[in-house]
Amino acid sequence: MKAYEFERRQFVIGGIALLVVVIYIIRLAVLQLAPNDYEEISRNNAIYNRIIFPSRGSIYDRNGKLLVYNEPAYDVMVITREVSGLDTLDFCRTLHMSREEFDDRMAWIKDVSKNPGYSSYSQQLFRPQISSADFLVFQEKMFRFKGFYVRERNARQYRYPNAAHVLGYVAEVSGNDIAENDYYNAGDYIGKQGVERSYEEVLRGQKGIEVLLRDARGKIQGRYNDGLDDQHPIPGKDIVLSLDIELQALGERLMRGKRGAIVAIEPSTGEILCMVSAPTYSAFDMVGKQRGENIMKLLKDQSRPMYNRAISGTYPPGSTFKPSQALTFMQEGIIQSDVTSYPCTGGFRYRNLKVGCHSHASPLSVKPALSTSCNGFFCWGLYYMFGNRGKYASVQDAMTTWKDYMVSMGFGYKLGVDLPAESRGMIPNAEYYDKHLKKWNALTVISIAIGQGEVTLTPLQIANQGATIANRGYYITPHIVRRIVGGQLADSLTRRHFTKASPRYYEEVVSGMRGAVTSGIGTCRGAQNPWYEVCGKTGTAQNRGHDHSVFMGFAPRNNPQIAVAVYVENGGFGATFGVPIGSLIMEQYIRGELSPASQARAAGIASRSVN
């Protein structure tokens, strides 16, 4: 056969087969064995982590009353591919929207540059949080609205309009939140302000992940790895506040039409019983679709209702600062109780300097000085302390000692309350005056002795001073959360902080403050009542405008249950607003109710505005 000469060609054909296979195997090796990110890309293609949101913890008051809870909210979702034969008119009417809104939203959803996750096969958010009433109607008609679905989500709800500052609210995360914490993704909710923010991690729990397989069209096809990689969500923990919602409501009523704050603390535990900042807003405004709009309105309000004056506001404490001075002078041996008397001739006079005072007996010792709130006495005390070169090498030295006392009493630094946005107030130190005054002595800074000048405190710090005096020398960091259900409070919230003054001197201060209530010339006579012994101290803090009305007190004198601070901006004398509001708060808390006479008083105060 002549074909023999071509027999060798079998090797050519076999060789071609070999060449093809070898080239393809090399290509396979390049694709599969060389380092690459195909594995990663294929995972990103196929794996969809569906996040399962845990239920957020509820919030209760100290008496177990539910304050904040979750309620289902309904989002309308759309799968654009499935939408057909829609009666747009009926649809828009059902959801209370206009035809333009409908078209705009649809266009937005389909615009990949604005809605990067768009797929015509998967659910897209069409309208968030429709009302339960709308939901019921929508559900009835849903069979006619092909391609539209309803997704249930949890939304925060409030039982009371009160305590809005303390509770805070929950809203969608901002870009910053996402940048700061990997936990959050766009569209997640996060606590903003109040307990919702400071206890965010406790309340929110831990998201769960369902690892799912998603096909090329964005449809979910099943679980990845039989669900072995799934993470179950951990529900958020419930929180019990130390707040008494009745007391809080009363406080908010009393502060109506005024600016300022009320803070009440249980001295033995540091638990905050009420925290009012006026003007306030309704917690109900922080719910639903209108929240954003409401917040914008509140932020524009000149009276700054969203500002929590109780912890963020810094004010001159005025005379409520005097107990701290009495304690410092006694502990430092500048004055002896019942022995040392300073004169007060209508105030403190030294050469050209004069700090005015009202008329009372003179000279006087520390207890009556506290009871009558004598400016002269405390100015002399500071004058002798800062001038005592036997004890302090320089005025700076004396100033530093003084400052240390103040700091030990919880002034000048944040107390560490478990709420966001606490201010530290201001306690000046020697460096501060060196820098600003160059040459200075006791006389230059004399007004700090009576809680004026550079000294500022937050209402919380003033209340905490009351609690410290009630405890005769120590305080526990004031806190708003009493208990985390199934959790533990931070150690810093249960520790005792002892001041530099000994309980012995505190007893003297207590007597002085009691005298302010009982004696005929006391500044807190209005706080006297037949049921329990009140100790109090008023303040009338000078400022550029009308004086601020301040009160600090606690009751009962022995085994105190409540310490309270009231601060009414431009309210005038401490006795005008501070004393009556403070005593009503104490009465409500200690007795659980107001007597008819007190109710009348409360109504009177609630109706009075300070302009």
Added chain:
Amino acid sequence: MSLDWWTIGLYVVLLFWGWFSVCGACYDYNHPDLFSFNLNSGKQFVWILTSLLLAGALLLIEKRFYYKASMVVYVMMMLVLLLTIFIAPDTKGSRSWIPIGPVKLQPAEFAKFAVALAVGKLMERYGFNLSNYKDFLRVVCLFLLPMILIIGQKETGTALVYLAFFLVLYREGMTGSVLFAAFMFVVYVVVGVKFGDETVSYMPASAGEAWVLLLSLVSTLLLTWRYCKDSRSLGQATLFSLGFTLAAYLFSAYVIPFNFCIVQLIINVGVLIYLGVEYAITRSYRYLLIMLFMIASTIVFYACDYVFSHNILPPHQQTRIEVLLGKNDDVRSAGYNVNQAKIAIGSGGFSGKGFLKGTQTKLKYVPEQETDFIFCTIGEEEGFLGSAGVLLVYLFFIWRLISLAERQPDTWGRVYGYSVVCIFLFHLFVNIGMVLGLTPVIGIPLPFFSYGGSSLWGFTILLFIFLRMDAERNFKQK
């Protein structure tokens, strides 16, 4: 009767390996029953069982039946192909599927064996000589006819398979220069298009043009050297042409940059003149053919260049070609299939993700993942081990078939055997090449792996007719 159990063994291995791949490709998370008839894996299982029955039946039919019937079978098959164009319903633009009861059959897949039988029969004829251009044209027409009919069904990919018969003809004595020329033309197109817009370093000369002109010069000289041993001045011609090309290049690179392609063109014309002179002296028509090749080379390149730079092709075809040549990375549209296929294979790594664990294919990121792109599933689930394994099994399968073809006692058997070899080789080359992004996306199945009853039956028939022939190789011829 001595059946070749090697081939049968490899066939069964490929068959079941293919079934596992189809299982992986069509797995439905909601219906995990692989044998369910709702799934292609269940259907494919039935196709496999029936294929085995069919194989057994085919082994019972004697060789002489095929010998006698081959022309009848061919004619009937051509009529079926023709009829299909008119009666097949339009499925995604193709008119090649005929619904018969619950299944759809694709006659084009069954035509291969008929053509192979007919080609063998024709070449077996006494006095048949491939060098005789009439005989050559006859046999070419025999497989060009089904190509045209299948193109009429809008199944261009399936039609291209018949080009594999040229390789059969090569084995039977067709000059290799035809294959070489065809190969070179493909190279010109690839090189010319791929490097068409690039310049040679900083010189004002197109890299594509320079390379193609050089390649056509070199291949022309090679052809002359191989087929025209009588040329006496080939040495000088080679020296001058290559020398001048190099000189032009160096001058452009180091002295004055200029478009030296013009010099190359002049040199190539010079070589043409040299070939013409040789023809005038020797009167050997081979010189004319080589001149034709050289002119065609230049025309192919410039035509191609013109088509691409003037956007003559429909945009989708142009982008498809650009994607293949790596000039277009648009993974969203045209490059999507090829890119997702690469991701699927690449993500398999060395040992793969495991049976039914592949996500790229199952979740339909790779289109046609059960049929044309089935190799992705192997790459993803079985990794380098599995996919290289499939290639090696195929290599042995093809080599085995070559040795079987070579041991046939007659031309008919050998031609049929090589037809089987070349058809499998073509499918392997184009299908896997397409999945790996090395050949154009031409929709033809990977034998025994791609889902589909018609192709499975078609390949089974093709193979087992040959195995029966082989079993009869030692019989005395009547």
